[in-house]
Amino acid sequence: MGFNEIVLNGKYVIDAEIKLLTGLHIGTAGNSLDIGGVDNPVIKDVYGKPYIPGSSLKGKLRSLMEFYNNKLTIGNVAYSVYKNNGGDGSIRMHMCDKKDCIVCGLFGRNHGQHKIITNSNGAYVDRTFEEAVEPTRLIVRDAHLIDESITDEMKDNMDFEYTEVKFENNIDRITSAANPRQTERVPAGATFKCNFVVNVYNDDDKKYFEALLTAMKLLEDDYLGGQGSRGYGQVKFENIKIEYKGKNAYLGKEDKKVFGPFNSLNEVKLG
Numbered sequence: 001m002g003f004n005e006i007v008l009n010g011k012y013v014i015d016a017e018i019k020l021l022t023g024l025h026i027g028t029a030g031n032s033l034d035i036g037g038v039d040n041p042v043i044k045d046v047y048g049k050p051y052i053p054g055s056s057l058k059g060k061l062r063s064l065m066e067f068y069n070n071k072l073t074i075g076n077v078a079y080s081v082y083k084n085n086g087g088d089g090s091i092r093m094h095m096c097d098k099k100d101c102i103v104c105g106l107f108g109r110n111h112g113q114h115k116i117i118t119n120s121n122g123a124y125v126d127r128t129f130e131e132a133v134e135p136t137r138l139i140v141r142d143a144h145l146i147d148e149s150i151t152d153e154m155k156d157n158m159d160f161e162y163t164e165v166k167f168e169n170n171i172d173r174i175t176s177a178a179n180p181r182q183t184e185r186v187p188a189g190a191t192f193k194c195n196f197v198v199n200v201y202n203d204d205d206k207k208y209f210e211a212l213l214t215a216m217k218l219l220e221d222d223y224l225g226g227q228g229s230r231g232y233g234q235v236k237f238e239n240i241k242i243e244y245k246g247k248n249a250y251l252g253k254e255d256k257k258v259f260g261p262f263n264s265l266n267e268v269k270l271g
């Protein structure tokens with residue numbers, strides 16, 4: 001089994017706000033009836049407030065970076081098995097063993113066996129990436145709702161304390177009958193607090209931090225959650241603060257650089 005020396009040099013810690021420009025729907029795995037009786041509820045934390053799971057945010061950023069960096073090619077895509085309420089499923093995602101891969105380096109490379117797709121008919125070979133195993137650099141925390149971002153004025157037009165319910169119509173093409181379906185969503189204007197950490201190993205290059213910034217910019221021109229093609233899930237990052245902490249910062253010493261706050265991603269500059 002291969003082993004590459006890995007030395008932690010420091011961490012980029014990014015705090016920002018995610019503002020919803022349109023309603024957001026991140027559903028729950030079970031898609032079951034909520035206590036309120038709404039079909040298609042949004043995921044909520046233990047306090048009953050909607051939140052953005054770190055895993056959803058990270059998965060979306062990863063997917064955008066895979067497309068952006070042309071990583072979805074034959075030989076570089078694996079079947080990844082996941083567990084769900086309804087049983088196991090599998091998705092296709094990028095996975096490779098290249099040491100300098102910006103996507104695998106930032107978002108992580110699962111160990112164990114992968115089914116790597118070898119042709120356009122979906123044939124695959126089993127491979128392990130033991131030689132290329134390294135820790136994931138990026139940590140994405142759950143993004144929690146900032147209560148005050150939902151104003152009294154907004155609440156006047158909402159169905160619940162933190163959410164609204166929209167009816168989406170699917171039209172039968174033969175009978176023209178509408179088939180309305182409820183979707184719970186967090187309203188435009190609501191804002192969440194997010195936090196990212198990018199570990200810097202071996203060298204102090206900024207490429208992984210910059211890759212995260214690119215992914216965040218791509219997300220602003222894409223969408224978070226479901227029903228994006230219907231306009232849901234448009235977001236903007238605001239109030240962005242960045243700290244670079246060297247190792248000595250964890251010993252209480254001055255080994256920290258602070259950048260920002262920046263109003264938007266385009267304004268972000270390190271030094």
Ligand SMILES: [Zn+2]
Binds near residue numbers: 094101105
């Ligand atoms: Zn890769």
